[in-house]
Amino acid sequence: xxxxxxxxxxxxxxxxxxxxxxxxxxxxxxxxxxxxxxxxxxxxxxxxxxxxxxxxxxxxxxxxxxxxxxxxxxxxxxxxxxxxxxxxxxxxxxxxxxxxxxxxxxxxxxxxxxxxxxxxxxxxxxxxxxxxxxxxxxxxxxxxxxxxxxxxxxxxxxxxxxxxxxxxxxxxxxxxxxxxxxxxxxxxxxxxxxxxxxxxxxxxxxxxxxxxxxxxxxxxxxxxxxxxxxxxxxxxxxxxxxxxxxxxxxxxxxxxxxxxxxxxxxxxxxxxxxxxxxxxxxxxxxxxxxxxxxxxxxxxxxxxxxxxxxxxxxxxxxxxxxxxxxxxxxxxxxxxxxxxxxxxxxxxxxxxxxxxxxxxxxxxxxxxxxxxxxxxxxxxxxxxxxxxxxxxxxxxxxxxxxxxxxxxxxxxxxxxxxxxxxxxxxxxxxxxxxxxxxxxxxxxxxxxxxxxxxxxxxxxx
Amino acid sequence: xxxxxxxxxxxxxxxxxxxxxxxxxxxxxxxxxxxxxxxxxxxxxxxxxxxxxxxxxxxxxxxxxxxxxxxxxxxxxxxxxxxxxxxxxxxxxxxxxxxxxxxxxxxxxxxxxxxxxxxxxxxxxxxxxxxxxxxxxxxxxxxxxxxxxxxxxxxxxxxxxxxxxxxxxxxxxxxxxxxxxxxxxxxxxxxxxxxxxxxxxxxxxxxxxxxxxxxxxxxxxxxxxxxxxxxxxxxxxxxxxxxxxxxxxxxxxxxxxxxxxxxxxxxxxxxxxxxxxxxxxxxxxxxxxxxxxxxxxxxxxxxxxxxxxxxxxxxxxxxxxxxxxxxxxxxxxxxxxxxxxxxxxxxxxxxxxxxxxxxxxxxxxxxxxxxxxxxxxxxxxxxxxxxxxxxxxxxxxxxxxxxxxxxxxxxxxxxxxxxxxxxxxxxxxxxxxxxxxxxxxxxxxxxxxxxxxxxxxxxxx
Numbered sequence: 078x079x080x081x082x083x084x085x086x087x088x089x090x091x092x093x094x095x096x097x098x099x100x101x102x103x104x105x106x107x108x109x110x111x112x113x114x115x116x117x118x119x120x121x122x123x124x125x126x127x128x129x130x131x132x133x134x135x136x137x138x139x140x141x142x143x144x145x146x147x148x149x150x151x152x153x154x155x156x157x158x159x160x161x162x163x164x165x166x167x168x169x170x171x172x173x174x175x176x177x178x179x180x181x182x183x184x185x186x187x188x189x190x191x192x193x194x195x196x197x198x199x200x201x202x203x204x205x206x207x208x209x210x211x212x213x214x215x216x217x218x219x220x221x222x223x224x225x226x227x228x229x230x231x232x233x234x235x236x237x238x239x240x241x242x243x244x245x246x247x248x249x250x251x252x253x254x255x256x257x258x259x260x261x262x263x264x265x266x267x268x269x270x271x272x273x274x275x276x277x278x279x280x281x282x283x284x285x286x287x288x289x290x291x292x293x294x295x296x297x298x299x300x301x302x303x304x305x306x307x308x309x310x311x312x313x314x315x316x317x318x319x320x321x322x323x324x325x326x327x328x329x330x331x332x333x334x335x336x337x338x339x340x341x342x343x344x345x346x347x348x349x350x351x352x353x354x355x356x357x358x359x360x361x362x363x364x365x366x367x368x369x370x371x372x373x374x375x376x377x378x379x380x381x382x383x384x385x386x387x388x389x390x391x392x393x394x395x396x397x398x399x400x401x402x403x404x405x406x407x408x409x410x411x412x413x414x415x416x417x418x419x420x421x422x423x424x425x426x427x428x429x430x431x432x433x434x435x436x437x438x439x440x441x442x443x444x445x446x447x448x449x450x451x452x453x454x455x456x457x458x459x460x461x462x463x464x465x466x467x468x469x470x471x472x473x474x475x476x477x478x479x480x481x482x483x484x485x486x487x488x489x490x491x492x493x494x495x496x497x498x499x500x501x502x503x504x505x506x507x508x509x510x511x512x513x514x515x516x517x518x519x520x521x522x523x524x525x526x527x528x529x530x531x532x533x534x535x536x537x538x
Numbered sequence: 539x540x541x542x543x544x545x546x547x548x549x550x551x552x553x554x555x556x557x558x559x560x561x562x563x564x565x566x567x568x569x570x571x572x573x574x575x576x577x578x579x580x581x582x583x584x585x586x587x588x589x590x591x592x593x594x595x596x597x598x599x600x601x602x603x604x605x606x607x608x609x610x611x612x613x614x615x616x617x618x619x620x621x622x623x624x625x626x627x628x629x630x631x632x633x634x635x636x637x638x639x640x641x642x643x644x645x646x647x648x649x650x651x652x653x654x655x656x657x658x659x660x661x662x663x664x665x666x667x668x669x670x671x672x673x674x675x676x677x678x679x680x681x682x683x684x685x686x687x688x689x690x691x692x693x694x695x696x697x698x699x700x701x702x703x704x705x706x707x708x709x710x711x712x713x714x715x716x717x718x719x720x721x722x723x724x725x726x727x728x729x730x731x732x733x734x735x736x737x738x739x740x741x742x743x744x745x746x747x748x749x750x751x752x753x754x755x756x757x758x759x760x761x762x763x764x765x766x767x768x769x770x771x772x773x774x775x776x777x778x779x780x781x782x783x784x785x786x787x788x789x790x791x792x793x794x795x796x797x798x799x800x801x802x803x804x805x806x807x808x809x810x811x812x813x814x815x816x817x818x819x820x821x822x823x824x825x826x827x828x829x830x831x832x833x834x835x836x837x838x839x840x841x842x843x844x845x846x847x848x849x850x851x852x853x854x855x856x857x858x859x860x861x862x863x864x865x866x867x868x869x870x871x872x873x874x875x876x877x878x879x880x881x882x883x884x885x886x887x888x889x890x891x892x893x894x895x896x897x898x899x900x901x902x903x904x905x906x907x908x909x910x911x912x913x914x915x916x917x918x919x920x921x922x923x924x925x926x927x928x929x930x931x932x933x934x935x936x937x938x939x940x941x942x943x944x945x946x947x948x949x950x951x952x953x954x955x956x957x958x959x960x961x962x963x964x965x966x967x968x969x970x971x972x973x974x975x976x977x978x979x980x981x982x983x984x985x986x987x988x989x990x991x992x993x994x995x996x997x998x999x
Contacts, residue, residue: 107640139611139640143650147604179568179600185793185821185844188649189604233820236797236829332646336697359694360646361849363824364856368697383646388822395825 079120107137130204540581568598591665726943
């Protein structure tokens, strides 16, 4: 019998702002970061190694400490709990953590306390997978329809999807599961790359990266847009020239427009046969997205990386506001909420194309996409999962992408464990990397006889 | 020339859980708390006293430290800034603080980082009022339509309300301002009480409090509901019996129902001629509220205390989902966002009836309601502002309610300054009150030869 004996919460930040990776119209100087949760136990896994759960959520730098502080308060509730009992009632564990009235006031179910809950529950899912000796997608795919619905958070959804409908929907996919798993083992799950199109890249760099993506077999290219229409048109022209007429081109505005502005801007780019416009306006604006969808058709509308919970997704479906469901594995509160959203998407016939990139998101969403194909929607048609090729080297079970496809994860857990060395280097502010930057700043200040204002300020934040 | 020289952020918690004040179907053991921000300057106000701004947001206990930590990061940006420049561009100051991309990731514009931004900007508004020697409602009411629209956050609202429409709407109210101020000075602004109807109170206590409320002149009584239908019906019968047929009775479910359940429950209480059902379901469920509104008419739908920003309010109006606009002065990011919501409400013809209670919310929303009447909607018809009579003794300029009406605030600022002694007593965990509780717990543990689990755990959280 294993118990959770202690928790470790780490604020880990990678200095991605130094290279403009991840730049877009709304986010200009982020350091990709993870609020990282480890649940230690006194048990061992099937291989005899110490059993622990590792989970994270993704942020863009400052404020990662705030999310970590919230995760610490939430994870504390799990200390002393029996691991087998938790694993046997993952729905109950989730409901226990979400029903903390005082933390609910700070959301409810949104923002910092939901990001942090995601990190904590992601660690619980990793723990459950390791205990079962299965990757998380498989742990879920092996559940009966009833068991899977029991872990899904269906609260506030019954006007769109009842428990019975959800069970019927899952039951209809039961027969083909084994075949679909075999198919995934063979061909993997399609992905697309955002790495080519960051706003901070020069035209030349973007062209070269598009060419490389095509060479690597990608069928979809996404460009950041939204600061300057001429700039966007020039880049879209270059990209379309490189990828030809048969591959898909998408654009991503990262919330910069009001509704009418979004419609006008996207329509001004109609020549480029866009598959989707992503995050055209406020992520909270369900009715606004519906208006944009009507206004820019046949260009599709994609959103979700800032869609803060299943109730918002429910309405995006009810209002016919989106074409592509970009759920985020660090913003939704773990598989408990992701499964609910994937059930809704299946009912409304919308393809789930998860948001990824950042730190560890690719590692998590591959499990969501595989599960969706195997047990929920049963289809890969029109689906494509985001992939950004950076920071995977910090994970013990990193994603494997070959021929523009995620390969089926096979190791037990959620693929969310980071190497101890990575944490030691990038823990903020006292990891080896950041200590060196502090010392650099101090030396520079002495050398220049002045405060190295920018660096020092940033480190002091 | 005054500058902001330093900030102080306090985590202040009052032990309201000991008396079941504030209990409802979702929140059972909260300690009413304030994340409190002080902006110190090197200037003096008109009376020669040191000039400072005091702001807060309200939480229900645990997690108040998380909000305070976020407020500290946001307020830090104001240190060194010129007070007169800030006061001359309150819209720009707000936009500067909301455009921090890394903090936006944690929302955007919702949850912890929005609550904390509210506390910071509330302190800025208090500072601006003191600098001008005016209460905040008056500072705003004295602005021209253009100036008032400039401080309002209209981002993402243009599909519902353009800047020109907002100016026209304000201009139409210009002529009657002086007369309406005189009327407010004479009669005040109507309020209602929630103090009678907390869920944890016995029938006898509730009856007595209803009788007292009627004796004090209240025309509205609100009961918490949602845990047990028979219990709710019994309490509604008692309340209606006490208040008679001509006063208004409202119920408040604090988000416990799914959509269909809400409709059925409220319809089962139709005999009691309810004015509104408040927070029937998830505060994020705009379309759900619209369905409830259609399903329970003529009972009205009220919501807003958890409506996290102006974009959500915009959609509640666009979807015809609410009848009463219960904006919250600690959840919306200060007057910059409140004015935007009040402009939307005026355009859509919906009465603003702010949420209050907690700590300091009454002190703030009186300014919002007075401003709405004087300059924005120009009407008191069908409006009533919440009032709960507790914790006002901690404020240097507490609300004055006479004959069930808020009296017009006259002192400079936002009425949000707390006495230093209150902060010293209730600062968590090191204020005098909480230190004593720690010592009590330690003594009890020794006396009982066992850990005083509940108290100690709570204090350790």
